[in-house]
Amino acid sequence: xxxxxxxxxxxxxxxxxxxxxxxxxxxxxxxxxxxxxxxxxxxxxxxxxxxxxxxxxxxxxxxxxxxxxxxxxxxxxxxxxxxxxxxxxxxxxxxxxxxxxxxxxxxxxxxxxxxxxxxxxxxxxxxxxxxxxxxxxxxxxxxxxxxxxxxxxxxxxxxxxxxxxxxxxxxxxxxxxxxxxxxxxxxxxxxxxxxxxxxxxxxxxxxxxxxxxxxxxxxxxxxxxxxxxxxxxxxxxxxxxxxxxxxxxxxxxxxxxxxxxxxxxxxxxxxxxxxxxxxxxxxxxxxxxxxxxxxxxxxxxxxxxxxxxxxxxxx
Amino acid sequence: xxxxxxxxxxxxxxxxxxxxxxxxxxxxxxxxxxxxxxxxxxxxxxxxxxxxxxxxxxxxxxxxxxxxxxxxxxxxxxxxxxxxxxxxxxxxxxxxxxxxxxxxxxxxxxxxxxxxxxxxxxxxxxxxxxxxxxxxxxxxxxxxxxxxxxxxxxxxxxxxxxxxxxxxxxxxxxxxxxxxxxxxxxxxxxxxxxxxxxxxxxxxxxxxxxxxxxxxxxxxxxxxxxxxxxxxxxxxxxxxxxxxxxxxxxxxxxxxxxxxxxxxxxxxxxxxxxxxxxxxxxxxxxxxxxxxxxxxxxxxxxx
Amino acid sequence: xxxxxxxxxxxxxxxxxxxxxxxxxxxxxxxxxxxxxxxxxxxxxxxxxxxxxxxxxxxxxxxxxxxxxxxxxxxxxxxxxxxxxxxxxxxxxxxxxxxxxxxxxxxxxxxxxxxxxxxxxxxxxxxxxxxxxxxxxxxxxxxxxxxxxxxxxxxxxxxxxxxxxxxxxxxxxxxxxxxxxxxxxxxxxxxxxxxxxxxxxxxxxxxxxxxxxxxxxxxxxxxxxxxxxxxxxxxxxxxxxxxxxxxxxxxxxxxxxxxxxxxxxxxxxxxxxxxxxxxxxxxxxxxxxxxxxxxxxxxxxxxxxxxxxxxxxx
Ligand code: SF4
Numbered sequence: 031x032x033x034x035x036x037x038x039x040x041x042x043x044x045x046x047x048x049x050x051x052x053x054x055x056x057x058x059x060x061x062x063x064x065x066x067x068x069x070x071x072x073x074x075x076x077x078x079x080x081x082x083x084x085x086x087x088x089x090x091x092x093x094x095x096x097x098x099x100x101x102x103x104x105x106x107x108x109x110x111x112x113x114x115x116x117x118x119x120x121x122x123x124x125x126x127x128x129x130x131x132x133x134x135x136x137x138x139x140x141x142x143x144x145x146x147x148x149x150x151x152x153x154x155x156x157x158x159x160x161x162x163x164x165x166x167x168x169x170x171x172x173x174x175x176x177x178x179x180x181x182x183x184x185x186x187x188x189x190x191x192x193x194x195x196x197x198x199x200x201x202x203x204x205x206x207x208x209x210x211x212x213x214x215x216x217x218x219x220x221x222x223x224x225x226x227x228x229x230x231x232x233x234x235x236x237x238x239x240x241x242x243x244x245x246x247x248x249x250x251x252x253x254x255x256x257x258x259x260x261x262x263x264x265x266x267x268x269x270x271x272x273x274x275x276x277x278x279x280x281x282x283x284x285x286x287x288x289x290x291x292x293x294x295x296x297x298x299x300x301x302x303x304x305x306x307x308x309x310x311x312x313x314x315x316x317x318x319x320x321x322x323x324x325x326x327x328x329x330x331x332x333x334x335x336x337x338x339x340x341x342x343x344x345x
Numbered sequence: 346x347x348x349x350x351x352x353x354x355x356x357x358x359x360x361x362x363x364x365x366x367x368x369x370x371x372x373x374x375x376x377x378x379x380x381x382x383x384x385x386x387x388x389x390x391x392x393x394x395x396x397x398x399x400x401x402x403x404x405x406x407x408x409x410x411x412x413x414x415x416x417x418x419x420x421x422x423x424x425x426x427x428x429x430x431x432x433x434x435x436x437x438x439x440x441x442x443x444x445x446x447x448x449x450x451x452x453x454x455x456x457x458x459x460x461x462x463x464x465x466x467x468x469x470x471x472x473x474x475x476x477x478x479x480x481x482x483x484x485x486x487x488x489x490x491x492x493x494x495x496x497x498x499x500x501x502x503x504x505x506x507x508x509x510x511x512x513x514x515x516x517x518x519x520x521x522x523x524x525x526x527x528x529x530x531x532x533x534x535x536x537x538x539x540x541x542x543x544x545x546x547x548x549x550x551x552x553x554x555x556x557x558x559x560x561x562x563x564x565x566x567x568x569x570x571x572x573x574x575x576x577x578x579x580x581x582x583x584x585x586x587x588x589x590x591x592x593x594x595x596x597x598x599x600x601x602x603x604x605x606x607x608x609x610x611x612x613x614x615x616x617x618x619x620x621x622x623x624x625x626x627x628x629x630x631x632x633x634x635x636x637x638x639x640x641x642x643x644x645x646x647x648x
Numbered sequence: 649x650x651x652x653x654x655x656x657x658x659x660x661x662x663x664x665x666x667x668x669x670x671x672x673x674x675x676x677x678x679x680x681x682x683x684x685x686x687x688x689x690x691x692x693x694x695x696x697x698x699x700x701x702x703x704x705x706x707x708x709x710x711x712x713x714x715x716x717x718x719x720x721x722x723x724x725x726x727x728x729x730x731x732x733x734x735x736x737x738x739x740x741x742x743x744x745x746x747x748x749x750x751x752x753x754x755x756x757x758x759x760x761x762x763x764x765x766x767x768x769x770x771x772x773x774x775x776x777x778x779x780x781x782x783x784x785x786x787x788x789x790x791x792x793x794x795x796x797x798x799x800x801x802x803x804x805x806x807x808x809x810x811x812x813x814x815x816x817x818x819x820x821x822x823x824x825x826x827x828x829x830x831x832x833x834x835x836x837x838x839x840x841x842x843x844x845x846x847x848x849x850x851x852x853x854x855x856x857x858x859x860x861x862x863x864x865x866x867x868x869x870x871x872x873x874x875x876x877x878x879x880x881x882x883x884x885x886x887x888x889x890x891x892x893x894x895x896x897x898x899x900x901x902x903x904x905x906x907x908x909x910x911x912x913x914x915x916x917x918x919x920x921x922x923x924x925x926x927x928x929x930x931x932x933x934x935x936x937x938x939x940x941x942x943x944x945x946x947x948x949x950x951x952x953x954x955x956x957x958x959x960x961x962x
Pocket of ligand 1: 932935958
């Protein structure tokens with residue numbers, strides 16, 4: 031158990047490191063990280079010429095004279111030692127770490143709410159669909175999932191705004207802080223993963239219902255209800271649990287677009303704003319944070335998997 | 346009914362080499378029995394022809410602005426209305442199909458090619474090569490790749506090819522993983538081994554034996570991935586990334602039109618529906634192909 | 649009084665490539681307390697008969713004929729009533745115990761859930777379950793009850809499923825290939841457990857097996873199946889000592905103790921059965937008639953019968 035955990039944690043740290051190298055190197059290698067561009071973007075405005083003095087100052091402030099690997103080491107050791115993600119190119123007074131810490135809670139709130147919707151709708155509908163295979167209800171659910179997977183989430187978000195905010199005036203369009211603000215973004219974000227989870231649960235349930243232990247449970251004389259809930263559902267949900275981790279990752283990726291539509295002050299908005307203002311330290315840090323969140327959730331799910339499935343032993 | 350332990354290796358072996366044995370007739374028969382799939386094929390054919398000819402057949406220049414006619418509803422002149430600059434929505438939507446399909450096909454093509462070759466090499470050579478490649482695949486699959494595409498695209502700037510590059514980076518790994526698994530499953534089968542002992546060069550074995558036999562699942566993945574990539578493209582361009590101004594694209598049409606959500610919702614509804622229809626068609630195609638080509642299904646016959 | 653009487657049972661599975669005739673015109677009956685063996689090779693349709701009786705065939709199966717159990721006709725019984733019989737009156741020792749045990753349920757609970765279903769308290773049900781574990785020799789029952797199926801050996805899983813089948817003192821127990829896939833030692837134990845059941849319970853046992861030793865050891869009567877048909881039926885001693893059908897003779901000659909003389913050829917595909925005798929292609933007694941006339945089951949004086957134009961006089 032301890033050995034397994036250590037191994038997993040080791041792999042997690044390595045993956046985060048590798049992802050951070052990848053992000054850092056790729057993003058710093060593209061044009062946009064030069065002292066001149068930063069100065070133009072932030073200090074003096076795009077049209078003006080930049081004095082040498084400013085250039086030196088910028089260059090020093092961001093260690094731009096160092097070779098790339100040294101910049102990376104400086105940045106990484108800052109994170110590890112002091113939780114310091116470096117300085118933003120744009121928000122001159124706010125370190126990246128504070129930006130991140132402000133943004134992470136809203137993103138988690140949004141992603142977790144969506145996840146709850148996904149679980150609360152996806153699992154029961156998937157089970158229903160499998161138990162009533164080929165019934166009208168099943169057909170409706172299947173069609174709905176196929177169709178809703180085809181719609182882009184940003185479009186669904188805008189349609190929700192059009193209907194529920196602009197036309198019916200039930201819910202606010204943008205803003206953050208009250209549960210009412212959460213409804214539309216969480217729904218729009220949950221749509222795709224819900225549809226996918228319904229399909230996965232359905233397939234897994236049908237597969238489980240065909241297993242011999244279900245046949246034997248019938249032979250034992252157990253009631254249909256008992257068989258479905260105590261045997262089929264439990265077994266069918268095991269593979270689903272692992273996938274929920276993956277879908278949490280998709281949710282995190284989805285927040286990038288949804289947060290921008292609803293002006294939700296999370297990591298996704300920070301990332302996109304950073305991308306548009308060429309704020310490379312912010313972008314790199316956002317990527318690292320999202321990757322870390324995703325990997326942590328997957329680790330958690332894996333451990334959960336080991337708890338719920340007695341066949342798996344830590345090796 | 347019975348699941349004989351001894352039957353399992355047989356089924357596995359069948360899975361791997363089965364694709365080659367399957368007669369074309371069988372596949373044609375399967376397609377014949379699926380009217381929905383045929384309809385989907387026809388619609389996709391129409392879509393591709395329309396997209397290819399879009400610039401020629403549309404009634405208006407998709408970029409021709411006409412401010413006096415901005416945000417108009419459907420009329421005999423503009424059957425789907427006009428956008429916030431008075432451009433014809435119908436013409437723009439049709440031309441945007443070309444943009445989306447070019448990006449999607451190029452991306453999937455690149456990811457497919459890269460993934461197939463990389464996965465195949467990893468599985469065929471094994472050892473340290475496989476180890477390195479596998480870790481690399483894990484890394485790329487370890488986080489939501491679209492975020493990476495987004496960051497990269499923002500920094501390298503707009504352009505169709507930049508878009509393709511950024512998306513390929515987020516897509517190749519799933520192809521490589523699937524291919525690697527498939528090849529591993531057939532690598533040790535008899536006919537590959539005998540090709541080896543017969544002294545065929547590696548390149549020939551990979552091209553003649555491994556890729557053709559392991560490719561079917563990867564093809565299905567590619568078809569399903571087209572829908573994915575269209576959605577990802579539209580998402581990025583919705584945010585204003587990747588598509589240079591002047592090229593109509595559904596995502597950027599929605600993105601630009603969202604300011605007029607209340608007054609001119611058609612600006613958004615039309616391109617959004619276009620995305621959904623195309624993605625739906627490719628998904629139905631991919632799932633149909635999966636059912637038609639999937640050997641598991643008919644391997645599970647009663648003994 | 650007859651407990652079970654199967655009359656003219658036919659089971660067909662329509663598939664994409666044609667119809668599989670899994671069992672054809674199968675008729676036999678069982679008295680209370682009797683042990684009947686259905687023996688034959690894999691694919692001879694013997695398991696299908698057991699599944700047809702307890703009505704666990706896949707929905708695609710087309711069934712005709714009658715199955716009378718205790719005066720009721722099972723194939724047309726409403727689902728509700730059939731359900732009430734399963735586990736309580738007719739129970740099953742399934743083929744492949746490993747796949748038949750829910751991997752997420754502890755061994756004790758696999759049994760106890762039957763009692764809980766009938767309204768027992770959980771603790772009482774678990775205690776009863778432990779008694780059953782002891783009865784089939786799974787000791788220490790406390791520990792085994794707490795473990796999961798994957799922690800048991802194949803033979804132990806077999807005994808666990810057997811204990812489930814006897815949990816409610818059913819009147820008919822259908823044991824489907826109870827020794828399949830087990831090693832010699834586990835086969836012995838299983839045979840002892842089944843023999844024990846035979847003594848203790850007043851149940852009838854329908855033993856479906858390809859294991860002739862097991863059949864010889866346990867059965868009162870034997871029905872031999874070939875290509876979905878009963879080709880010989882009779883008292884066990886008679887069938888083993890004086891087999892009259894050429895196939896039965898071949899089977900018995902193929903037993904290791906009789907010198908392991910293998911039977912050449914293959915049984916016919918259940919999708920394309922020959923017009924005459926199904927065994928004709930492998931039979932050394934074949935005559936012209938065998939290829940054109942399908943032999944009927946000829947009843948003889950002693951509750952037996954043989955499906956052959958040229959039976960050996962026993
Ligand atoms: S009927 Fe003819 S072929 Fe069939 S078993 Fe008897 S002798 Fe042999």
